[in-house]
Amino acid sequence: MVDSRRAAMRGASPALLAGVRAALTVVSLALAGVLSAMAVASAHMARRIVTPALRRPDTRILSLDTAAQTITLARTPDTGLPGRYGLFTSGTTDYLKLGSVLSEDEESVTRKLLTHVGPDAGLAPDAAFSGWYYDRPEQLHxxxxxxxxxxxxxxxxxxxxxxxxxxxxxxxxxxxxxxxxxxxxxxxxxxxxxxxxxxxxxxxxxxxxxxxxxxxxxxxxxxxxxxxxxxxxxxxxxxxxxxxxxxxxxxxxxxxxxxxxxxxxxxxxxxxxxxxxWRVVLRFQARVMNVPPTVSGMAIEALKHEWATPITRAGHAIPFDRLxxxxxxxxxxxxxxxxxxxxxxxxxxxxxxxxxxxxxxxxxxxxxxxxxxxxxxxxxxxxxxxxxxxxxxxxxxxxxxxxxxx
CATH class of the missing domain: 3.40.50.1820 (Alpha/Beta hydrolase fold, catalytic domain)
Structure with missing residues (x-):
């Protein structure tokens, strides 16, 4: 059987052999490209895991009624929650306390302001919804x-x-x-x-x-x-x-x-x-962000090893087993x-x-x-x-x- 295959290959035309080699080259390059892209993506994820996060906007201020002391936010899974919360803002004030939900629809949520906002206030649209409520110790009295x-x-x-x-x-x-x-x-x-x-x-x-x-x-x-x-x-x-x-x-x-x-x-x-x-958390967050399991797995694996710290930019290996x-x-x-x-x-x-x-x-x-x-x-x-x-x-x-x- 092996001899017959070898004979067939010897009898194959140079053009056919060249085509096979070209196809194998294309497949190899494509595979290398995929692996390279996955490596870059996993390195990016690993760095995000260990880099202290800046506060990122997660909602938008749609309107502010200073007469009624209400604020309308873009609807998210958090902004429609019952209870008291905080809102990080930028402009004339950097933090607001929020009270109960007054009205809502599929796109927006209107809440009571518990921090007084004057008529001359100017707030940028981007904001971050927060569970902190108090942001300074003196507020506790x-x-x-x-x-x-x-x-x-x-x-x-x-x-x-x-x-x-x-x-x-x-x-x-x-x-x-x-x-x-x-x-x-x-x-x-x-x-x-x-x-x-x-x-x-x-x-x-x-x-x-x-x-x-x-x-x-x-x-x-x-x-x-x-x-x-x-x-x-x-x-x-x-x-x-x-x-x-x-x-x-x-x-x-x-x-x-x-x-x-x-x-x-x-x-x-x-x-x-x-x-x-941590591994449970990181895999969950990867799914939420539509990161392929292979990429998140590579990121976690890289963070586990000292040799990868120049790539992950972690100070040292993360001992996931100990954590x-x-x-x-x-x-x-x-x-x-x-x-x-x-x-x-x-x-x-x-x-x-x-x-x-x-x-x-x-x-x-x-x-x-x-x-x-x-x-x-x-x-x-x-x-x-x-x-x-x-x-x-x-x-x-x-x-x-x-x-x-x-």
Whole structure:
């Protein structure tokens, strides 16, 4: 059989052989082009993952009625949510507080303004909808002091809100692309329960010092800055410390609970819309952005290896296995309360559910719906407050009463 094929090839015309070679060359070049394009796309995705994000507009201001103190926004999955929110703007003001939805249709949503806007206001159309609500500590009308937490990258700014006898503290950790102001909405609840709040920053978040590369490690190094805050709290008299993390802040808080030399002082964790396994999050976001699974897989794989850091521009390899807390669930020692919306839209709740299954003895999950990412307080403040208060009471960290104004 082989001899007959060889004979046939020897008998083939030069023109036919040339055509076959040309076809093979075209196929090889096309394949190389596809692989090259995939490599470029995966490198771009990898860089986006570790590069601190700037706040990007996600809606548009369609109209502003200063007489009625209302604002009309382009409709998105977030802008039509019930509750109180914030809006980052540009022009004569940079931030507005938003109240309830007054009217809506398929294209737009009109909301009540809770920040007074004068008749001479001029706002650019592009805006960013936010769950922060408070954007400065003085808006809480609570006593606080600015602090600096010494870490290996330098002094990290923090806000300290003293409360109670000062023995129980909560250290709040913000998420990716945010700053510590994201955490302010939780401070009144803890204050009313006699729990001191320390709201911290960490490397490369725009407030704390920059690392050598200026890139995120997705919690693999940032936890050390929060661990320094735990040490700070202990030196100031804290005996029991709660870690509260929002989004990527949840991943950081989990790493503190797993790795800190101060683990004995940690009384528990409260996680709001947390990242529990980065690979689950990144694959989800790739699907949302219509990035092929092969490309997202290549990006994650590149980030795992030191040799690829010149391409990914990460400071060092990202230890995804170490950041997968579902896989490390057996190492957990602290009680954990997770608050997560099943239609989060950014960080899927799958890994949060998996963590409950892995450690039902330690982990409690309160599942929201509709609330979206890190907007659970905004969407249903009463339920959010009651759930955290009851969990704190279960852990012996607060009285089982719900503050009226928290």
């Amino acid at each position: 609570l006593p606080y002091t600015p602090e600096l937490i010494g870490s290996t990258v330098g002094p990290c700014p923090a806000w300290l809100f003293p409360a109670g006898e000062g023995e129980v503290w909560v250290i709040q950790v913000h998420g990716r692309g945010a700053t510590r102001a994201e955490c302010l909405r939780a401070v009144p609840l803890f204050h009313s329960l006699g729990i001191t709040s320390l709201v911290v920053s960490y490397r490369n978040d725009g407030e704390a010092p920059r690392s050598r590369t200026g890139t995120y490690s997705l919690g693999a190094t940032e936890w050390r800055d929060v661990d320094a805050a735990v040490g700070f709290a202990r030196r100031r008299g804290a005996r029991r410390i709660i870690l509260m993390g929002w989004s990527m802040g949840g991943a950081i808080a989990l790493q503190v609970s797993l790795n800190s030399a101060h683990r004995s002082a940690v009384a528990g964790l409260i996680l709001e819309s947390p990242v529990v396994d 997968d807390v579902v896989a490390r669930a057996g190492e957990l020692r602290h009680p954990i309360l997770i608050l997560h919306s099943d239609d989060d839209g950014f960080v899927p709740s799958d890994a949060s559910h998996d963590l409950v299954v892995a450690r039902p003895d330690l982990v409690q999950l309160d599942v929201f719906s509709v609330a979206r990412h890190t907007k659970l307080w905004n969407y249903d403040q009463e339920r959010w407050t009651a759930r955290i208060t009851s969990w704190l009471a279960q852990q012996g960290l607060a009285e089982a009463s719900i503050p009226a104004d928290a």
